[in-house]
Structures are given as structure tokens and as C-alpha cells.
Amino acid sequence: MADHGTQYYVKIWGILLVLLVISIFGPFLEIPAVTLITAFGIAFVKAYLVVKNFMHMNVQPAYVGYMLSTCLVFMLLLFAGSAPDVMKKDGDNWVKTVVVVQGPATMHHGEENSGDEHGGAELH
């Protein structure tokens, strides 16, 4: 592995701290686009710096990157497959209903709810 010297790592750490400060104070402007970039965009930059410079991903064989990327892709598949059902409240010919039942949280065998929320899809 290439010898960067300790100063190099300290420099990367300094950049990470500057990015941390920006990610904290950016959202104080309360501009959604700025919050998105400073909080979440910078998280990706920080992660990239750590993975490249501290974990030395750039000098690992390419298949290590493919291995990790495959897992990331499966995570995105999980998101893409479930998100529409979780995030949407209605769609073409269906609406998600939520039933809130007040009362003691005691469930008896055969009863359908216990004082919690129950959701379901209703077809139109």
C-alpha cells in the first residue's frame, strides 16, 4: 500500500471536519435545497473520503468494489420494491385506509385489533 505519510491523513481528517461543520450549519438557512446538499450531499462526500483514503478502497482489487456494490444494489432494490407501497397513500383504483381504535390494549383471541393502528388497501 502506498505510503501517504501521516500528514496526508491529518489533512483528510481536517477536510472531513470542515465538511461536518458545513453539514451542521447549512440546514440553519432553512432552504430545502441547501439542506439537501449540505446535510445529505456532504454525507456522500465524507463517506467517499473515508472509504478512499482511510479504507484504501482505491488500491483494492476491482472485484472488492463490485462485491460491495452488489450489496448496495440489492439494498436499492429493496427500497424500490417496497417504497411505493409504503410512501403512497392512494393510487389508481385503490386507497390505503388506516383504522385507529381507541381503547385498552388487550387482545383477545379472534379479535382483529388491539388499540393500535391497522392499515389496509381498499379497492375502488
Place this chain on the structure above:
Amino acid sequence: MRPIANTRTAAGIPTARLAVWWVLASEIVIFGGVLASYLMQRMGNPDWAAEAAATNVWIGAFNTFVLLTSSLSAVLAHHAAEHEQDGKKAARLLGLTILGGGIFLCVKGFEWYTEISHGMTIQSHPFWSFYYTAAGIHASHVIAGMILMAFVAKDAAKGLELHRVELVGIYWHFVDVVWIFLFPLLYIAK
């Protein structure tokens, strides 16, 4: 005789390091699953912002600083072990990394104590369920890393198995990367 994982390679890198990358690949699925579930629930329920507003951004920021700094000491330990062949220095730097993990956990303990005593428990709202689950899994990885590092540092101080300093460092940096994403998701997105 040295363990076969350290002395042979069929994949272009030492088998022990490849094993660490495999562990991290599986960790991506664990943390990724939790974070993906949280993201879709959070975007589908904008009212969760009222609960998220109760998290303390300064405590989260301080812990981010602590973890980033502990990552620096971990990579410096790796540098000392690989390029300077100085096991004692590597062990000292790993000790600092363990200290960073300890500070992180103490702060987290204080934070959780405060939140729970104010009624924000794992059962009080789905946001807090995700909060305690994600941060709890992460904290358990911090504890595991500290224990592993203590064993590695013990050997490194005697000049033994110095390659393990890099391996435990890779794991620790991954734990840091997970926190880099948890911080904005749980503390900044109000």
C-alpha cells in the same frame, strides 16, 4: 505456524482482508435495510419531523467529530504498523481509537437516558423505534470494534500480527461511514 488466512491468497489480496470485506458487504445489507426502511417511512410520513425535532443536533455532531477523529487514529495505527513496523505505536493509537469509541458510547448513553426520561421510548412513536434500532445496532458495532481492537492492540504491542491493525481499522472506518449517514438522517432532517 501462522494461520492460513494470513499466509496464502487465491484472490489477489490476503484472505483475511478479503474476509473483512465480505463482513462489510453483509453489513451493508443490514444497515442498508434499516436505513432504506427508515427513509421510505420518513418520506411517506412528513409528520415524523415533529418527533425528529427532539433529537439534539449538537450531541450528534459531537459524536460525529469523535468518530471521525477515532478513524484518524485508526488509520495512523495502520500506517505505524505497515510502514514503520512499530507495533507499540500502533497499539497506542489503537488505544486512542478505543478511547474514542468509549467517549462515543458515554455520550450516546447520556443522550438516550435524557430522551427516555422525557418519554421518548422505543414504543412511543415509529420514529423513535427506528432511532433506537438504527443507533442501537450501530452502537453494538462500536462495542464489537472496541473489543476486537483491544485484542489486536495487545498483540501489536508485542510486535505480533501487525497486519491485523489494518483489518480492524477497515472495520472501524465502516462503522464511521454508517454514522456519517445516520447523523443527517436522525439529527439534521427535522
